[in-house]
Amino acid sequence: MTETVDLRVADLHPAVDDPALNSMNFLNEVAQHYPDAVSLAAGRPYEEFLDVAALHRHLDRFRRHLADDLGQSPAQVHRTLLQYGRTKGIVHHLVARNLAVDEDVTVDPEAIVVTVGCQEAMFLVLRALRADPRDVLLAVAPTYVGLTGAARLLDLPVRPVRGGPAGIDLADLREQVRVARAAGLRPRACYVMPDFANPSGTSIGLTDRRRLLDLAAEEDLLLLEDNPYGLFPAPHAGRLPTLKALDSARRVVYLGSFAKTVLPGARVGYVVADQRVAGADGTVSLLADQLAKIKSMVTVNTSAIAQAVVGGALLEHGCSLVAATVRERAAYGRNLRHLLDGLARRFPAGTSPVRWNVPAGGFFVVLTVPFGVDDALLHRSAREYGVLWTPMAHFYAAGAPVDALRLSVSAVTPDEIDLGLDRLAALVADETARRAATAEVG
Numbered sequence: 280m281t282e283t284v285d286l287r288v289a290d291l292h293p294a295v296d297d298p299a300l301n302s303m304n305f306l307n308e309v310a311q312h313y314p315d316a317v318s319l320a321a322g323r324p325y326e327e328f329l330d331v332a333a334l335h336r337h338l339d340r341f342r343r344h345l346a347d348d349l350g351q352s353p354a355q356v357h358r359t360l361l362q363y364g365r366t367k368g369i370v371h372h373l374v375a376r377n378l379a380v381d382e383d384v385t386v387d388p389e390a391i392v393v394t395v396g397c398q399e400a401m402f403l404v405l406r407a408l409r410a411d412p413r414d415v416l417l418a419v420a421p422t423y424v425g426l427t428g429a430a431r432l433l434d435l436p437v438r439p440v441r442g443g444p445a446g447i448d449l450a451d452l453r454e455q456v457r458v459a460r461a462a463g464l465r466p467r468a469c470y471v472m473p474d475f476a477n478p479s480g481t482s483i484g485l486t487d488r489r490r491l492l493d494l495a496a497e498e499d500l501l502l503l504e505d506n507p508y509g510l511f512p513a514p515h516a517g518r519l520p521t522l523k524a525l526d527s528a529r530r531v532v533y534l535g536s537f538a539k540t541v542l543p544g545a546r547v548g549y550v551v552a553d554q555r556v557a558g559a560d561g562t563v564s565l566l567a568d569q570l571a572k573i574k575s576m577v578t579v580n581t582s583a584i585a586q587a588v589v590g591g592a593l594l595e596h597g598c599s600l601v602a603a604t605v606r607e608r609a610a611y612g613r614n615l616r617h618l619l620d621g622l623a624r625r626f627p628a629g630t631s632p633v634r635w636n637v638p639a640g641g642f643f644v645v646l647t648v649p650f651g652v653d654d655a656l657l658h659r660s661a662r663e664y665g666v667l668w669t670p671m672a673h674f675y676a677a678g679a680p681v682d683a684l685r686l687s688v689s690a691v692t693p694d695e696i697d698l699g700l701d702r703l704a705a706l707v708a709d710e711t712a713r714r715a716a717t718a719e720v721g
Contacts, residue, residue: 337591368393475641651680
């Protein structure tokens with residue numbers, strides 16, 4: 280019997296059937312279909328450090344902050360926590376303090392918009408920048424699929440810029456800007472993740488960070504800096520200043536999140552948008568003010584309860600997330616080393632065609648294998664071998680199979696890493712042999 284339908288996908292916005300949007304749902308849900316598989320796919324924080332009891336403690340700490348530090352009356356505290364709230368957020372001053380303490384970034388709290396996760400921050404910025412059909416966004420490839428999907432929803436084309444071991448190919452960035460302009464397009468910004476990028480794990484060195492800022496000024500380009508992993512360098516590795524910390528000309532719009540450092544379930548992020556915007560009437564406002572107008576029509580305001588939990592966590596540690604994430608930093612560094620050592624044992628240099636990069640921190644390692652990697656292989660890996668990982672094809676615009684996969688160390692134990700790598704090594708060996716046999720027959 281033919282099923283009755285009420286709408287066709289063709290009658291909806293084209294983005295709803297775009298591979299980028301399908302990728303986000305697929306990557307978020309695939310683990311649910313294979314609950315017994317070891318997941319080296321999820322980029323989630325380590326769950327053993329998440330504590331329900333801390334919610335009440337942080338909420339009460341922020342309540343006392345409103346009363347004791349900000350002088351709010353009981354009625355005002357009640358309203359701040361339980362009513363609709365300020366569109367820009369109620370913890371913006373604490374976010375500004377955190378940036379000063381941890382990142383040496385001095386910013387007016389009014390230049391901060393607290394958002395529903397970093398995903399909303401991206402959406403607001405891209406919505407504001409997409410002003411004309413000629414507008415395009417540049418992004419370092421491979422690119423976080425959430426950025427690509429948000430741009431597709433806004434009809435903002437994304438043009439890739441080569442990444443590579445150095446994190447970004449500056450010559451290619453300049454070339455892509457000039458090619459776009461020669462075609463009559465307007466490159467508005469370049470999206471970058473300078474620290475332990477998702478999915479590549481690469482970082483941009485200090486010299487190239489300065490050169491990138493100089494290039495942005497020369498080409499009149501904004502930089503969208505996304506920094507979810509910057510607090511997690513490998514043991515004994517130092518932290519580099521963010522682009523925003525080096526930014527003296529307001530070229531950087533900074534995207535932040537508390538998902539990896541405080542609580543993913545709170546869904547609290549933020550954007551620092553201190554750029555000056557001239558109005559038609561000659562008035563000057565902050566880009567953050569313009570983003571707040573858009574947010575008021577999208578989510579109205581970010582949950583006050585969620586913000587209060589994050590605010591209490593910040594206050595508990597003197598607004599330093601470096602101090603708050605000592606356990607997490609140690610665990611992620613241990614896991615990254617364990618994964619890299621395990622890869623070296625299972626795929627010896629000189630005898631195995633398998634290669635991988637060695638990130639200086641963060642959650643992700645990219646494994647290059649001698650065969651194409653797609654979603655069908657991922658399903659077979661989970662079903663027959665009991666291990667999950669992420670096909671790198673999801674992070675490229677073309678969508679064709681790529682001979683690489685992403686491994687994540689953030690949500691597993693060392694024992695699970697060993698088990699997952701044993702299963703992955705079996706898959707790689709069998710798939711390599713199968714492809715070789717097929718090639719011989721062909």
